[in-house]
Amino acid sequence: MPKAVKIKNSTDKGIVEMLGGLLQSDKIKGVFTLKKMNESGAVAYSLITEVDELEKAVPFYPFMPMNAGRALSTFTLDGETQEPIAAVLRPCEIRAFIELVKRAQGSLENFLLISPVCAGVFPLKSLADGSLEKNLSRYWESVENAALDPNTRETCQSCEDFIPVHADMTIVTVGAKNLEEGCIVILNTKKAEEFASGVTGQTVSEETETEGTEKLKKLRREWKETVFEEFERNGVGQAALIKTFAACLGCHACSHACPICYCTFCDFDSKTCEYQPVSFHSELEQKGGLKVPPGNIFFHLGRMAHMAVSCVRCGMCSDVCPVGIPVASVFSRVGDSLQEVFEYIPGRNVEEPVPSGTYKEQEFVEIGEQ
Amino acid sequence: MKSAKTIPADRGLSHAIIDLFKQALFKKSFDALLIPVKIPETEAYSWVLLNEESLLDKAVPLPPVMPNQGGNALSHVTKHGNLNLKIAALMRPCEIRAVVELQKLKQIDLENITLISIDCPGAAPLSDYMADPEKIEKSYGILLEDWESQDILRPVCQICEKFSVSVSSISSPEEMPSEETPTTPFSSDLHIGLLGGNGKEIYAIPLTSKGEELLSNLDLESRESIEEWESGVREIQKKKIMERDKFNTTWTERLSGTDKFIDAFDRCINCHNCMRVCPVCYCRQCYFDSRTLRLSPQEMLTRAGQRGALRFPLDTILFHLGRMSHMVLSCVSCGACEDACPMSIPVAQIFTTVGDRMQKDFHYMPGRNREEILPLQDFLEDEWHEVETPRETGESSAGEAEKNA
């Protein structure tokens, strides 16, 4: 059974206490986590270097203003961080970061990665419309009862990968009673043990996978199957795809919010994917009309071809869509099937190459010989 | 004054306009039309470039929302060269003004394009429409008839007095409108007047020779004077100007001071949606997405150390102020930015407050006139002497900004 530390404080405060201690003792030079901005209720990721500022930290606030994997990639794009930094990320954010590291878009060096067993986050609009605050206590109840919370993102409700991988420390949440009184930090790595050595707390033994996590996994899987069936009924086929993306204005907000879509200059923002006069002419002649801007479905299918294999189903894309297209539902569905074909789980192992960037000589042998 | 034509509208507004276009298409007054279309079996509106009558049946001249700014749509059509086809584009006045600004910025080629504007009662917020499309469609239908219920509209639409063409521009197209005669896009070729007809007729008002040409072989009655329309427009303009005055007072107060400005963007996640849907923001790669603002991890840590914390994504306020400095002089207050913001930040209202004032200071109105030069691309040797003397300045509160911005 893995070693763990039980801090006598609520989960949120316990972690902040631990991180404050690490910052104070200079064991880390910065903490990357969610922080409350002023009194307005807004929450944003922040790199915190002063213990005072850490008091505003809310590491497990169920909100994802950006995929933090992308933030860590931005942070280490020009090289690894020379100073040790503790970062609190959700499992899908860590996996996104690892997928980016595989693509030479960042470095894992010198990070102390801390991640909760994740019960999901609320959609972006719930902050402005007040529903987040309203449903917050119900959310924490669902966490304790290892239940599905219908107020969280669609992709969260069908996510089975909510137990962190590659995290130095895992924070127990789902199914744990008394989160208000004790914060349990499972130490997965030697690094974690070293960093935790100065922390005031009880040494305990704790499993990452528990009855609670098994229960939630089952519920999530069932919900995923329901969603899949619905998709099979109404979401497949050319006509359905066109209806799904009918309102799309081609703003590309989805790709820019996606942690995996890291290209500074996206193919689909370039000239190659725009129409020359001759294309306008031919479509006017052949069909009598065309959508403007053209190449809408092409953009979405093309983006799938580029990144679906690494889709971590974080759900940022749906949240930023100005016309409410359920991008994440479609992309995560495609991603799931594609990942199954390659027996690949994005972010599970930083050594594992991305399927689209490699091959095996002996595989898919039936293809091409028909 | 160019003679206006009347179009019978007893079967409804949309019908009248679509019938007009069907006639025009048939008689080859243009080769293709850019107009919003409601995609069958969905609630989605999309710009379509069409030359087929059956598609025209699905067209909606004035959708209740404005998902994609017309300026964006038209710029895609001529992005890689003129089509050498006669194209007519029907758009809201703010979209026409955006098109004119884009032409000045060399992003649209207006050769062979006939711009058609239309009296616009405004548009509803996109999020309201998405929540209950039927309700908004119904309310908007009523609004198109009586121009009364302003509360279903976006805030920037409620104060928009530029929803038509100014009467004075009809009588003297070569003159620049004065401070007394508010607004005017005199930048479209043809204008469709909805007001004053009492549901019986609408008006096709040519503003340039291109506009006249489009109407030339169509079966329409001429009308020498369209006073009912003119006075209808003036009446609504007066109301909107009153609302705008109230708006400016409220917002100037809401935004005075660095703290208040920063608070306004508290929730911002730096997704850059506002920039993406803005018609004036045309850059293929935005400065604020580029390498220029990239920092090494050491640099970021140093910045974080200066104030104890560094918000991610970096440079939120810089993005907004920077984007403002790049485009606000051309801001046509179309409201696309506010519609697109996933955090419900009143971007359009903020940019309009600043844009209004700046545009007045430079005696500039974006999109009013195709010949008017963009203020920052021009100068006079004898102007702005008042800024040449340094002012007394107070302590800047920009320091507090960094850790929260």
Add this chain to the structure above:
Amino acid sequence: MNSDSFPKIIGFLCNWCSYTGADLAGTARMKIPPAIRVVRVMCSGRIDPLFVLRAYLKGADGIMMMGCHPGDCHYQKGNYNARRRYVMLDSILGTLGLERERFGLWWVSASEAPRYAQATKDFTERIEEMGPNPLRDEIFL
């Protein structure tokens, strides 16, 4: 209505094996369906999935990808990448119900003229049975 002839099948053929094989079929006067429009690429690894998607969305009734047999690639590894890309496309199109039967990958070597003739004949028959690609007339793409 898009009155282009039916079927219209785009074939992306690698220069060294499949294109040469197709050429041989031509000089040997084998019957090849006129539906096939060939686009020569230097290697099947050059076939960008976007080419295939673009062809499909523009209304192609069928798309064939062809290359050298595994192990025989003129550039050693290109066809292995092509194979993975085809598998990926097949999965995406299959999941979305976008008629994955309109797509295929064949290994055809430079000497396999009869194989080229047979593959194109069989595939064209399959496409004829399926009918024209409905996207030919689709405006809201």
